[in-house]
Structures are given as C-alpha cells and as structure tokens.
Amino acid sequence: QERCLALTICTGIEYRPGHCELWTRPAGVQATNALVNSVCLQRPSSPPPGAIQTKYVAHYMPWFVGFQSGVYDHWCVGNAHYQSYLGQYNLNDRAIVQQQLDLMKNASIDGVWIDYQLASWNAVIDIVMEETATRGMGVAIVVDSVTNPNIFIESRDKMIEWTNWPHYYRVNGNAVIPVFQTPDVNFEPFPFDAYYIVRRGGPPPSWANGTYPWVTPSLSVLDVYYQEDHTLSSFAVGAAYRGFRDCYKDRTLITPFLQMLEPTLMLASKYQPEFVQVITWNDYSEGTMIEPSWVRPRDVCLSTCVEENIQPCLTSSACDSGFDPLDCTKPYDSFSGPVDPQCNSTATANADDDLRLLTQHIRAEETGTLQVKYHAGMFEQKVVEAFNWYSRKAEYHPPATPQRVDGIFVKK
Template sequence: MKRYITLLFFGILNILVATSCSSDDKGSDKPTEPEIVAPVAIEKTNSTKIYMHYMPWFETNESSADKKWGYHWTMANKNPNAIGANNRREIASHYYPLIGPYHSGDKNVIENHLLLMKYSGIDGVLIDWYGTYDVNDYRMVKENTEQLIGMLDKVGLEYAIVYEDRFLTNVVNAGKAISVTSAAKTDLAYLEKNYFTDANYIKINNKPLLLNFGPVVLQTPAEWTNVFNTLTTKPTFLTLWDHSVKAGTNASGEYAWVYKDNSFLTNFYTNTKPKLSVAMGSAYPGFKDFYAEGGGGAAIGWTIEHNNGATLDATLTLAKNANLNYLQLITWNDFGEGTMFEPTVEFGYTYIEKVKTFAGVKNTESVFSEISKMYNFRIEKKGNTDVQKKLDQAFNYFVSMQPAKAKQLINEIK
C-alpha cells in the first residue's frame, strides 16, 4: 500500500511537471499554429453578382527566369529598376500601385488583392487567360492564374475564365498546333478538366461560365460549334458586346466593356440587354492608356477621364438603374490602360470604397488599410516565422469575417 501511494505521488508530480513545461512552451518563442477556419461570405444588400476582371500577367526581375521585368511593367522603354526621387519605380503606367509593381504569382500579392476584393463586396474574379501553350508569356499567365485559383476558395470567392482567342494564330505560327481550332480545343479541354469542375467556378444556368474577349480569330458559328463539340458540358458562353453573331447559337449572351464614353453603356442597357438571354454589364473608373509613352504601339485614341471618381459613380449608377443580374468591374489591374480598381498612390482606396457602397456591404468596418499593412509585414518580416504565423491567423480571421480579431493581431506586430 505504501509503495502504491509513493508511485501515485510521483505520477501526479510528473503530470504537474509536464503541464508546467507545456505552459512554459506556450510562453516561449515557439510560434502558435494558426487556427484553421472556413471562409464566410460577406453580407450585402445588393443582389447583383459583382465580378472583377483580373490580369495575371505581371512579372518582376525576381520572378522571371531571365531576371527581367515583364512587358506589362516595362512596355518598350521603361525600366522599373530605376527608382525616382519619390521612391517609385519607373513603370509603364500613368498610375502606381499602392503596393508597388509586383509578380502576379506572388502569394502575398494574391492574398492582398483577394482580401481587398472580398471586403469590397466582390463575388468573384474573371481571369484574363491566354490558353495552355508555351508561346510568348502565355505559360507564365497560366501559372499565375493557377496560383490565383489556389487561393480563391480559401478566401471564399468564385472565378471564371475570359478566354483570349486572339492569340491562337500565334500558337499555330509557333508550330505548337496544326490549326487555330485544334489549339482552341486543347485549351477548352484543359479548362473543362481543371477549372469547370471546381466548386467555386462560376455557374450560370447550371453551366460553367466562359467569357471570350472577342471573338477575334474564331469568327464563325461553325468554328465555335467545332470547338465546343469536344466538351462534355457546353458552357454559358458570353462574347464581347455586339460580337455574339460570330458565335451564333453557341453564345448565351454578351458582356459590356469600356469604350469612348458612357453612351455606349447606355445603348447596351437600353437596346442590347433586352434581347439577350444572359447580359453582363460593366463599370469602370476611367481609361487612359500608356501605349504611346511606353513605346508599346499607337495610343488607343480616346480617353475617359477619372474625374476624381465621378466616372465610376456614373457607371455604377447606370448599372444600378439597369437592374443587372451580373456586373463586371473593368479592371482590377490593367495599369497599361489605366482602368484599375486596385488601390493606387493616386486614388488610394477610393474606387473599392465606392464598390463597397454599391454592393451594400453590411459590415461597414474599415479594413482596407490593415489589409495593406498585412502585406507590408509579409514583406518586411519575411524571415520571421512567428510573425508569419500571426499573419496566417489574421488571414484566417479576415476570410471568416472576424476583421476585429485580424486587425488586433496585425496591430500587435512591431
């Protein structure tokens, strides 16, 4: 009996010591593992589905194999390695991203972009996509797209593809495909196998949504019929406004874009939308291309001034009055054409604040500056495992609609 009591005493002592050690570990430098949480949808009063057109085409000298900045930051004559007196890199744009020029496949950049979109009331991303072939920068665009897709479901956003058939001729000329239709079939088969089946791929009328920026190369209904015959499920296929005749009955509808002035949008809503089974409107903050200044070819030839946000206000009002089911924002980050909603040095968060108001986001707490601060810490504290895990937890709080907890964590970091 005495031996049993002695063993029991030492057993309890060991448990107390172990508990004490465990408690000490929690107070040590050992990073706390982030809590795994599911994304929660943002609450908003506007039932219109709001989608953001997105360019995944940016490269930096650190991300590219040849250690050169990508064309969309340089065009023909700009050098982002040159840093001006205002501490900004020289880029091919009239405007400057708030986080500076970036690589589209960078996980920290994608995190920043998607969190800003989520809290703006945006439902999903429409990704500008060049296909599957290793020609020019098309493979890079595809790889960056898949980095983006990899985080979309974690944030709780949907996505669909905007297919650029304009590049099919380049694929054939490079000897990668025997014809433009065979190249398109390969691209669409890849979409069906790898994207269309994703739970967060956008479906309209129970079919995967596919937009086309044109058509430009495949200009007859017969060609599109030939291409779609390889698919198990024909997509809900939208062409650029006034281009559905080129796809014939393969087209389910059209989407509006940006052109010259707002009268073209008014015409689309008044005269075209009533005739379409599926119509997607557009809103934009302005248009001012950099092609002539950047040596990237002739200027488009027209400009829509930003007018301190008045242009965006006007296009959002047109969208509201048109009672749209679907709205595409043009664009998150086409800096070369100056249509960006992404926060910039020039406009700050003005444009996404306007989207947030349009969407009727119920959570009115201001979080955009904290999301930017989070990105800055990702970069500044790159080698600090403890900080990175805190930021991972902040990310989880953001996506699960617990912004107060996220902000608290971020503001604890020095």
C-alpha cells in the same frame, strides 16, 4: 422576367426596383406607365435587405509574372502612368494574390473574371483558383484571343480542370465563359456545358450565347446595351469602370477619359444585371485599374524589366498618345496627398478612392439603401480645343444636387 421571355410580344426589360417593369402589348414594351389593354408583369420580389442582388466581379489580369520577356510579362512589354500600392509585383508570389483577394473581399467584390491568353499564366491562375476558393469567392475564366488565336484549342485541358472547381460561376448549370474575341479567333467549344458571352461590338459570332459590354466613353452606348435583348444567355452582364488612359509605346487605342466610375455604377444598378464586371482590377497599361494606385512622376522608369536584352527603361514620354494626359483624380507619387502638380489644383486624393466608392455602392445596393436616381442627362462629355491643350470636360448633373464639373486636361 421568366414569363416575359416566354412571350413573343415582349421585346424589352427594364430592371428597376419598386416599379412595374414590363408592359406587354402588340406594339411592344412601354416601361413604368400603364397602357390601355396592357398587362403588367413583375419580376420576382426583391431579396430582403442584406441579400446580394447583383454579383460584382473584378476583371483580373494575371500577366505580371516576374520580369520575364518570353512570357508576355507586362512589366516588360507594357508601360503605365500609374504605380500600384504593391509596387511592381510578381503574381507567382502567393502572398501578393492573397493581399489582392483580401482587399476585394473586404470591398464586397463577389469574385474575379480572370483574363487568359497564354499557358505561361497557368501557374498564376492556379494560385487564384485556390485562394478564391478559400475565401468563398467566385471565379470565371475570360478566354482572350488577343495574343493567341488558338487559345480555345490550347486551353482545353486547363479549362476542364478550372471549370470543375465548385466555386466556378455557373448559370442554369452552364459554366460562364466570357470571351474577349478577335476576328482571327479559332473557336472550338469546350467539352462541357457552357454559356459563351462575347465582348460587345459588332455582330456577335454564331457560336456566342450572349454579349457583355466593355469600356466605352459613351454612357448612351452602355445604356442601349442594357436595353437590348439578352435572352440568348438568359442573363445580363453589366460594366463599371473608372475610365481609360492607356500608355503603350507603339499605339494609342482611344482618347483618354475618366470620371466614369460613379455614372457606370448607377447605370448598372438601374438595370440590376446578374453580374457587373468591374473593368479592371489591374490593367495598368490602359489605366483602368481599380486596385489602389497613384500617378507616377513623368521622369521615373515605368517599365523595369531587368533582363539585359529587354527594352531600356521607359517613362511616360514613351506613350504613343501624341499628348500627355493628366489624371487629376489620383494622388501624385504617394498613397495619399496632392494631385498631379500640372493639374494646377489644390485637390488631394487617396490611392484607394475608386475602390472606396465601389465598396460603398455595392454595400448600399446589398442593404437596400441605394438611391438609384439615374437620368439620361446626368453625365455629358464636352471636348474643347485651346492653344496647346486638349480639354475633355465631364459635366455631371445628379438630380436634386448642385452641378459639379470635373475636367480632364490633356497637353498636346
């Protein structure tokens, strides 16, 4: 890879174990097949079985801070279709953070990338920094300007403090600074060496050293990202996620989609980026959480901020989606058991099924037993409209196995 990056004629990289990955020629790059007058460049030999090749990191939301309206606590301002196995927790409680990190560590997750928007979250992040250090886990801070365009300026002192921890993620001596940017962000570089990698989508700002992918319903879009040139930051970041099913009272970001965890994991393993960001550990408002959880009943309060001046209790009917999406992949109102009755299915599920799948994948990759058989037609989404229903079907075609069809049915 390093030799390739030094050659102007080399314009692409395919990360695929056991194959010739780089064919250089004046016309560009052709992977896996030898060409006349071409030179094969191999990456350094793969680590022995048991060595970690890719670091899987969980995108972590520290915004659950004890039912306080003035600090953007998501039990107050958010809503959700799901319930955490820990209940509606307060991350100022160190025991909760310890339980979460122990679960991640047991799942072979290497560390956390912590979303950071407001100074009111500092105490939680301090706890996470301390507890990840004691567990030998890595950490990075995702500078997020969604609620605060001046976050770079206001976070300067804390970022200096946090990046000085020995377990902060670095590449070539540079602190890894992921940025969840908005157009109005007031960028000001921190006074230390850093790689600023921004969320992919449109032309990156001039100050960015690279990009990382975010949740998308299109595997082809994600595949294109992996094939792009990531030489600016000298490393690549992948993404793995279960899907997206948001529940905001005043907006809907995108049409819900699920059944994406296995395909995105397999796609990431095909390319072997340095990091794979698991999106997310605990964003309940957008339904991306990998933390064990189940579907909540529709008539139960989904927002329980206890202050009198806060909005009344919300149920899923308050979601501004125009329809009631069904998740038939998780248990209904319990850790283990049948799925949502409206799915009209006899299937059962466990709250930790997604996390178990992630764990199995990481461990198979670490031990060299993972069989990566990804192909372009493996996962195809089809949308069908019928009376009173919006149906998004995910047709899944693994090689050498029978076709399996999963469906997400969304009531209009």
